[in-house]
Amino acid sequence: MNRQNRVWTEEAIRKIEAETKRSADTHLYSVPLPESWDIQLYLKDESTHRSGSLKHRLARSLFLFGLVNGWIHEGSTIVEASSGSTAVSEAYFASLLGLPFVAVMANTTSPEKIRLIENFGGSCLLVDHAAQVYEAAQEMATKTRGHYMDQFTFAERATDWRGNNNIAESIFGQLTHEPNPIPRWIVVGAGTGGTSATIGRYLRYCRHPTELTVVDPENSAFYPNWREPQGTPCTGKPSRIEGIGRARLEPSFVPSVIDHMIQVPDAASIAAMRHLHTVAGLHAGPSTGTNLWGVWMLISEMMAKGETGSIVTLMCDGGERYEGNYYNQEWISAQGLDPAPYEAAIAEFFETGTLPPVTLA
Known part of the structure; x- marks a missing residue:
């Protein structure tokens, strides 16, 4: 690299670092759950970044x-x-x-x-x-x-998993004064695999007992390859949930740092996305709904075992990016998706603490 290029590169890095210094951290919201459950849910709102997403x-x-x-x-x-x-x-x-x-x-x-x-x-x-x-x-x-x-x-290699203000370090810093500052679970989706790799590595590096759950849309290649890591690599189909799920196993996906995976029906993602707006007034995209369906499953299991503690997941982006599709009932119906049975299951879950299985017609 000649000196002129080096000078430009140094200035480019300065601009990016300056942008970072000007940016406050993203909010970590407490999502209301029934007090009797003694379980806390936190949603890290990544939509507040200048470019609007995780x-x-x-x-x-x-x-x-x-x-x-x-x-x-x-x-x-x-x-x-x-x-x-x-x-x-x-x-x-x-x-x-x-x-x-x-x-x-x-x-x-x-x-x-x-x-x-x-x-x-x-x-x-x-x-x-x-x-x-x-x-x-x-x-x-x-x-x-x-x-x-x-x-x-x-x-998976561009982000420093040891810290340097990565998302995992940010989450634990913001939880310091909460009732359960070391969460039982962190729940994220897999698009590239980079977020799950960063968080999974950070948990091990810091020796936290927190476990990492990755949620994956139906038909994505990540879940079957995590479930059968020694088998022939599986391929999937293009995801109907924008931003997560892939038709192939991406190089940045690191299954060995993931403790648990949940395959989420696409209609369940939409139902959970809608419910978040009702219960917390937060307008999110469909990948956030995927995260939340996984959260509801984990809380249901915790309740059945008599466990308490906290869970953290992400609000990946805002719902304003999806007004023409995931918030459009005509588009949803055209995709052959019916969120109604999953919405009913979520309603029952908030009444009973148990997420019932969904039977489709």
Whole structure:
């Protein structure tokens, strides 16, 4: 790297670090549960980042990783394969550094996310199938002589799992004065696998007894590969829950740091997303609903065993990104999804402390 490039890289890193210093931590909300349960639920609201989602942390880490490795230079076109939220966050950081940005996404990505990418100065290349995003992103990076960020490979190694204000360190810092400051469970979804890898490693590094549950949408490849780690790698289908679930086992997914996985029906994710707005007044996206369905299952099991304690999960992004699909009943019906039986199960759960099995017609 010549001195001119080194000077630009140093200034780029300074801008990202300055953005971090200007940013307050995200809120950790206490979600109301029946007092008699003696279980506390905390929801870390990642939608309050400047780029609006949990992926703000990942995008910051990926840019720093690319800069210190000498992969991103002045004028580099940044290219990413994404289901939307990572691309929004990367478009924000590319704009901060004055770099062009191209997001490669499936044409089913919500129009709200596309507009956000464009508002940050990025452009979008839409492909017909989610499985095409990887090759198309690499081709675009080669064509522009730019840098393919490749979140699905580098997410698990770009973030410092020892601390450095990662999300796990933030959670434990915010719980210090709570009744049960060391949670029984932390529940997250898997999109790249980076968040679960960071949290799982941090729990072991700090010797916390907290266990990590990863929730996965139906048809995703992560759950069957975690369940049968020695078997032939499984493939899945493109997820109907934007932001989590993948049709292939991504390189950043680290199953060995995960204590428990739950496969969540897509309609259950939507039901739990809706219920959060009713019970807590929080307007979240569908991946948050996936997290919450897993939480309700775990609390039901804790109640059955007479256990008490706390659980932490994430509000990954805001519901305003999904008004045209997951908050649109016509769209939901067109996908063949019926949240009603799961909504009834959640209502019964809050009455009895037991989440009943859902029988579909």
